[in-house]
Amino acid sequence: MTHTLHRFGQREDLVDDFIVTAMPAKGLNDGNAVPKQKEFLRRALKHNPVNVGNSIKGAQHRSSRNLNPAAHWRRDTTPDPQAVIDEVDRPTTVSAVFDNFDAVKAFLAELIELDLGLSVNISSVPDKAVDCCDECGIVRHSVEYSLGFFGMTEKLPDDTTMRLSTMCGHGMISTGLARKMTDWVRAGRRTPDEACKYMARFCVCGSFNPARARNILEQAARGK
Amino acid sequence: MQIDPKKCVACGNCVAVCPMGAIYIDRKINRAIVNTEECVECYTCFRGMSMERLPPTIVRSIRSVLKVFRLRFDPEPDVCPTSAIIPDELTWPRTVRRAFSDVTATHESTGILGRGTEEVKTNDVTNRLGEGRAGLTVELGRPGIGVWFRDVQQVTQTLAAARVAFEEKNPITAMMVERDTGHLNPEILNEKVMSCIIEFSVAMHEVESVLVVLREVAGRIPTIMALGIAARCDATGHTELEEILSDAGYPYLRAKTNVGIGRADPIPELLAEPALEGSA
Numbered sequence: 001m002t003h004t005l006h007r008f009g010q011r012e013d014l015v016d017d018f019i020v021t022a023m024p025a026k027g028l029n030d031g032n033a034v035p036k037q038k039e040f041l042r043r044a045l046k047h048n049p050v051n052v053g054n055s056i057k058g059a060q061h062r063s064s065r066n067l068n069p070a071a072h073w074r075r076d077t078t079p080d081p082q083a084v085i086d087e088v089d090r091p092t093t094v095s096a097v098f099d100n101f102d103a104v105k106a107f108l109a110e111l112i113e114l115d116l117g118l119s120v121n122i123s124s125v126p127d128k129a130v131d132c133c134d135e136c137g138i139v140r141h142s143v144e145y146s147l148g149f150f151g152m153t154e155k156l157p158d159d160t161t162m163r164l165s166t167m168c169g170h171g172m173i174s175t176g177l178a179r180k181m182t183d184w185v186r187a188g189r190r191t192p193d194e195a196c197k198y199m200a201r202f203c204v205c206g207s208f209n210p211a212r213a214r215n216i217l218e219q220a221a222r223g224k
Numbered sequence: 225m226q227i228d229p230k231k232c233v234a235c236g237n238c239v240a241v242c243p244m245g246a247i248y249i250d251r252k253i254n255r256a257i258v259n260t261e262e263c264v265e266c267y268t269c270f271r272g273m274s275m276e277r278l279p280p281t282i283v284r285s286i287r288s289v290l291k292v293f294r295l296r297f298d299p300e301p302d303v304c305p306t307s308a309i310i311p312d313e314l315t316w317p318r319t320v321r322r323a324f325s326d327v328t329a330t331h332e333s334t335g336i337l338g339r340g341t342e343e344v345k346t347n348d349v350t351n352r353l354g355e356g357r358a359g360l361t362v363e364l365g366r367p368g369i370g371v372w373f374r375d376v377q378q379v380t381q382t383l384a385a386a387r388v389a390f391e392e393k394n395p396i397t398a399m400m401v402e403r404d405t406g407h408l409n410p411e412i413l414n415e416k417v418m419s420c421i422i423e424f425s426v427a428m429h430e431v432e433s434v435l436v437v438l439r440e441v442a443g444r445i446p447t448i449m450a451l452g453i454a455a456r457c458d459a460t461g462h463t464e465l466e467e468i469l470s471d472a473g474y475p476y477l478r479a480k481t482n483v484g485i486g487r488a489d490p491i492p493e494l495l496a497e498p499a500l501e502g503s504a
Binding site for chain 1: 345460478
């Protein structure tokens with residue numbers, strides 16, 4: 001999966017966007033991965049992630065199968081990270097999203113000490129991940145760079161829509177919804193926070209960064 | 225995917241959430257319709273939208289009364305009020321749409337979720353990408369455009385002609401009937417998916433030339449290509465890939481960094497070996 005690699009944006013709004021993932025290698029260390037992945041998520045919560053997720057089951061913001069109509073006026077939007085932990089029942093990719101470098105550094109230091117044996121990746125601007133490794137006293141093993149988008153780029157939507165929708169690398173946050181939420185925030189029909197939660201429910205793996213999305217929507221509302 | 229016309233109240237919420245823009249309101253019948261040709265069976269509408277179970281006739285009546293007075297209810301935008309969205313029973317070759325488009329569907333050919341493989345994310349355990357080689361991921365269709373396999377085949381044929389080494393465990397590689405030519409299974413050529421990822425590796429000195437090939441073929445297909453390129457770092461965390469990309473004029477703003485703390489489980493047979501004589 002390249003689900004966190006091709007996030008559209010400029011350095012200034014990508015610099016505080018970090019996704020830390022843990023996954024086992026099939027057939028090599030996935031035998032006892034479930035408790036390790038639960039522990040990864042439990043430790044992540046200590047560092048105040050803005051999102052956590054499990055690629056198979058969902059993230060901390062999710063839809064309801066049987067919504068009460070009163071939700072149109074009073075909806076419970078409390079994230080449920082414990083559900084994400086409880087639902088890990090087979091080897092998968094689990095992730096935690098952070099909006100600041102210090103939290104990622106502290107989390108990585110804890111993971112090194114914990115020594116789960118799972119492969120851990122940081123998706124971010126490249127130099128921040130290197131700094132994080134340096135400050136934790138380790139050397140990165142491998143790296144994958146995004147070279148961006150090619151081909152019929154004229155088919156792509158505007159910058160704000162791209163920045164919002166590419167935060168779900170699996171493409172589950174449609175450009176239509178991102179555009180609609182931007183319009184609604186501009187029109188004052190919803191707050192940026194509310195709009196972020198609508199979008200977050202569509203990102204199954206939990207790589208959507210609500211903190212960054214809120215900044216993007218606030219900028220859009222100010223006409224930037 | 226389909227929308228039950230008996231339940232649909234044409235609220236239009238599902239129209240905006242479809243990543244492919246495959247849902248529209250047919251004003252002649254006042255119902256939401258799924259364009260099955262464009263639908264990639266990603267299940268975003270079914271899974272992402274919350275469901276209410278309101279009686280359709282009552283909802284339609286309320287909407288009609290409000291319309292008379294030129295009033296409009298401002299609903300939550302991610303809700304289907306009548307649970308009208310219903311998944312279809314998929315058969316081959318349409319099943320391939322869901323396998324590549326629904327993040328929660330496990331692809332039978334790889335046993336892992338999603339469109340690609342573990343890539344370098346587990347390279348610290350697998351060592352599948354060694355020093356001196358570059359691993360490339362060519363993602364087609366995302367964001368929001370989608371891709372037909374007939375167009376994917378144009379890319380795989382071009383890459384096969386360039387003699388790249390396709391990744392064994394990748395779902396697109398599994399769909400090739402002739403790896404030397406890059407031909408895909410003809411049964412899937414008229415299927416559309418949200419996105420797919422072609423994976424291969426080349427020697428580091430071939431990176432620049434293969435990127436030229438990719439940009440050329442990207443201009444010939446009616447979709448978007450997102451390029452990723454990976455390398456194993458040396459003992460100091462350095463890789464020559466950065467210089468190659470800089471020299472070739474490819475900026476990179478984003479990266480996935482494998483921090484190198486993974487390890488394989490001990491092999492049970494080795495653990496069971498008797499202790500050497502004299503050892504504790």
